[in-house]
Amino acid sequence: EAQVTQNPRYLITVTGKKLTVTCSQNMNHEYMSWYRQDPGLGLRQIYYSMNVEVTDKGDVPEGYKVSRKEKRNFPLILESPSPNQTSLYFCASSLSGGGNYGYTFGSGTRLTVV
Amino acid sequence: KQEVTQIPAALSVPEGENLVLNCSFTDSAIYNLQWFRQDPGKGLTSLLLIQSSQREQTSGRLNASLDKSSGRSTLYIAASQPGDSATYLCAVPGRGYNKLIFGAGTRLAVHP
Numbered sequence: 001e002a003q004v005t006q007n008p009r010y011l012i013t014v015t016g017k018k019l020t021v022t023c024s025q026n027m028n029h030e031y032m033s034w035y036r037q038d039p040g041l042g043l044r045q046i047y048y049s050m051n052v053e054v055t056d057k058g059d060v061p062e063g064y065k066v067s068r069k070e071k072r073n074f075p076l077i078l079e080s081p082s083p084n085q086t087s088l089y090f091c092a093s094s095l096s097g098g099g100n101y102g103y104t105f106g107s108g109t110r111l112t113v114v
Numbered sequence: 115k116q117e118v119t120q121i122p123a124a125l126s127v128p129e130g131e132n133l134v135l136n137c138s139f140t141d142s143a144i145y146n147l148q149w150f151r152q153d154p155g156k157g158l159t160s161l162l163l164i165q166s167s168q169r170e171q172t173s174g175r176l177n178a179s180l181d182k183s184s185g186r187s188t189l190y191i192a193a194s195q196p197g198d199s200a201t202y203l204c205a206v207p208g209r210g211y212n213k214l215i216f217g218a219g220t221r222l223a224v225h226p
Contacts, residue, residue, distance in 0.1 A: 033213065043203075045213040058213060090158060092214075099145045099207025103214060107157035 002027045006091050006106035013081055013113055021076045021109050023091030029104075031097040032074040033058070034066065036087040037108075043090070049074055050097045081113040116141045116208050120217035127194060127224055135189040135220045137204035142182045149178050149189050150203045152219070158203065162189070194224045 004025045013019055025032065033048035035058075045058030049068040063085055065077040074093075078085060089109045095101040117140045127133060137147070146165045150158040162171045162178040164187065170179040175192040187204060201221045205214040 031212075042218055043214075043216045048212050050212070056212070088155065092158075097212050099212075102146065102148050102160060102163035103205075104160065105150070105158035108155075110155065 002104065004091055004093050004104050004106035006089075006109050008109060009107065010110045011112070013111070015082055015113055016080050019078050019081060019111075021078075021089060021091075021111070023074045023076065023106060024072050025074075025091075025093040025104070026072065027093060027095075027104065028071065029093035029095050030071070031094040032068065033092045033094075033103075034064070034074070034076050035090045035092065036060065037090065038087050046076070046089075048097070081111075083113045085111065086113050087111060116144075116206060116215045118204060118206060118215050118217040120202075120204060120220050122220060123218065124221040125223070127222075129194060129196060129224055129226050131194050131224075133191040133194050133222070135191070135202050135222070137187040137189070137217055139185045139187075139206050139215075141209075142185050144182065144206045146207070147178075147180055147187050148205050148214070149176075149187075150205065152201045152203060154201075161202075191222075194222075196224050196226055198222060198224050 030051045034046040035043045047066040049055045091106040092103045094103045121136045148163045149161040164180040177190040180187045201219040203219045205216045208215040
């Protein structure tokens with residue numbers, strides 16, 4: 001089944017403790033991206049990657065890092081999480097960037113930073 | 115700057131009704147428009163993708179139309195069921211086409 005897989009689904013952590021949220025897609029998509037969803041603010045893009053080793057900032061990149069060493073994986077790294085990063089996170093992929101193709105989203109990761 | 119608006123913000127209907135959800139966008143230079151469904155606290159499920167060259171797409175009881183010139187799309191749900199209760203989001207590629215711009219969504223409740 002074609003899908004985007006995120007792990008973990010739920011995570012509670014403490015301020016300052018580094019964490020990684022993994023994202024993997026099995027569709028050989030070139031483009032991958034991370035969004036966060038917050039009440040009243042909707043979905044906002046954090047980072048995106050047009051292909052392996054090509055990443056760029058989205059609208060809200062502060063406090064996050066990403067890497068794209070392999071085509072299928074696009075992990076989101078929070079080096080020093082803070083409570084304002086409590087949110088619902090989504091990974092997405094598309095056949096390529098440029099807006100020509102539809103997006104497939106993962107099931108989400110609910111992160112709570114205390 | 116592309117902006118996406120969805121009307122109504124919330125809708126509560128009895129089972130069996132036919133529904134129309136509206137989505138409007140300010141910049142008509144889009145490649146496509148995508149409709150998603152989101153259950154509370156869950157992921158985004160793609161429902162329909164309409165390319166700019168198409169006027170509509172159908173999947174089961176769902177039909178989405180696109181009028182680029184007027185900056186509008188509608189999602190028609192036929193014979194609504196309680197299982198259709200969810201938030202429906204529309205999205206278009208943003209400037210530079212490296213992200214999606216989402217509307218705020220329509221929260222639908224279908225009661226038996």
